[in-house]
Amino acid sequence: MLTNQSTVQEVDASAYVAFYGAEEPAVIRAEPNGNLMSAEETKAEWVGHVRRIHEKQDQAAFAELFRHFAPRVKAFLMKSGASESLAEECTQEAMATLWRKAHLFDPTRASVATWIFTIARNRRIDALRKQRRPEPEDLPWGPEAEPAADDVIALQQETSQLADALAQLPEKQRELVEKAYFGDLSHSQIAAETGLPLGTIKSRIRLALERLRHTLK
Amino acid sequence: MMTTIKHHLTDDILMGYSAGTLPEAFDLVVATHVSLCDECRARMDSFDAVGGVVLEDCAETAMSEDSLAATMALIENGDSVAQAPRVASKGSVFPSPLQEYVNGDLDAVKWRGLGGGVKQAVLKTSKDASVRLLRIPAGAKMPDHGHRGTEMTLVLKGAFRDEDDRFARGDVEIADEHLHHTPIAEEGEDCICLAATDAPLKFNAFIPRIAQPFLGI
Numbered sequence: 001m002l003t004n005q006s007t008v009q010e011v012d013a014s015a016y017v018a019f020y021g022a023e024e025p026a027v028i029r030a031e032p033n034g035n036l037m038s039a040e041e042t043k044a045e046w047v048g049h050v051r052r053i054h055e056k057q058d059q060a061a062f063a064e065l066f067r068h069f070a071p072r073v074k075a076f077l078m079k080s081g082a083s084e085s086l087a088e089e090c091t092q093e094a095m096a097t098l099w100r101k102a103h104l105f106d107p108t109r110a111s112v113a114t115w116i117f118t119i120a121r122n123r124r125i126d127a128l129r130k131q132r133r134p135e136p137e138d139l140p141w142g143p144e145a146e147p148a149a150d151d152v153i154a155l156q157q158e159t160s161q162l163a164d165a166l167a168q169l170p171e172k173q174r175e176l177v178e179k180a181y182f183g184d185l186s187h188s189q190i191a192a193e194t195g196l197p198l199g200t201i202k203s204r205i206r207l208a209l210e211r212l213r214h215t216l217k
Numbered sequence: 218m219m220t221t222i223k224h225h226l227t228d229d230i231l232m233g234y235s236a237g238t239l240p241e242a243f244d245l246v247v248a249t250h251v252s253l254c255d256e257c258r259a260r261m262d263s264f265d266a267v268g269g270v271v272l273e274d275c276a277e278t279a280m281s282e283d284s285l286a287a288t289m290a291l292i293e294n295g296d297s298v299a300q301a302p303r304v305a306s307k308g309s310v311f312p313s314p315l316q317e318y319v320n321g322d323l324d325a326v327k328w329r330g331l332g333g334g335v336k337q338a339v340l341k342t343s344k345d346a347s348v349r350l351l352r353i354p355a356g357a358k359m360p361d362h363g364h365r366g367t368e369m370t371l372v373l374k375g376a377f378r379d380e381d382d383r384f385a386r387g388d389v390e391i392a393d394e395h396l397h398h399t400p401i402a403e404e405g406e407d408c409i410c411l412a413a414t415d416a417p418l419k420f421n422a423f424i425p426r427i428a429q430p431f432l433g434i
Contacts, residue, residue, distance in 0.1 A: 025292030071277030096291040131343040134245040134314040137252035138302035187233030206429035
């Protein structure tokens, strides 16, 4: 899906700076002329935002994340059956959770969008279905303080490719996947075969888990 | 230990968990299995990534005007103590999600006899499905039963065999109405399982059928 090698290089460099960049929100902003940054750049930049929230309680970074994600979380919750006011309330709570749990975010296993999705989903289960949500045990080491940049970038790229694959699914199939995530399908209605190529992203995450377990033994 | 698990969760169950549409009882079995199985953790993360893509693709719904300020207030008034990772102590039989339902490890379970030395402890969840711990004496047979709906059985200690397979710690068996089997606990030690079902078990023997309403299974 990336058109040429130089794009890959560019992405790597800017994402690396976004992730490790210290004082300034290092790079990458959409140009006023409307040239948007690539999807990888956007996502890697969000990774830097979460890091700044965790390390510096950076309210400006939080505000930017909020502007991008809160309206999406609200739409997601309303599509899942929440009223406008409940969706507003749950979105605020989900975004506050993001602030509080910033130290637990692991960019080698999830994009920021993915992580926010899990927070919003859990709020939905709590608020709409009124049931507890058992979550897997945390990994004993927690996320690494400085995960390898190429692991982070690779995962963000896999996520972009997954987005492309979803966009390219036949309309009906894509709608079915969306419906499932809006909570409109029971598990017995979820077809085991979604048509989504999950093998590569799974292998990537599996590798990251293995490496972590190995390092920390 | 991580590599010996042979029986994993199915895609429809994992996607249902990720989408947040499973009954709480199933969520608990999934969360407990994933705590023991890196392979399924990576698969779960991949299904979460699909949710992240769906969230990112949601058309935005405007937040109320003061929403960012309201969220900052939530953050300031909230618990500021960084959450420690939830990890069960070394040597535990139960991973943390299960410990949170039992209020402790194996020694905290309040068993009730089911006859034939088999014991159970029903855990409190939402009513659309039920989940219980089972303790089957070494070498003992479980009552022969067929299933309606879906049944998930996760081994936590010891092992059991049915006509086709062996299930040991971390292995999960997912059965539907087509499976008719007679699991037997292996010799050596009692087998402890976490079992969830979205329909009452249907025992073939006459006595257990009569007893069923009183046993709460």
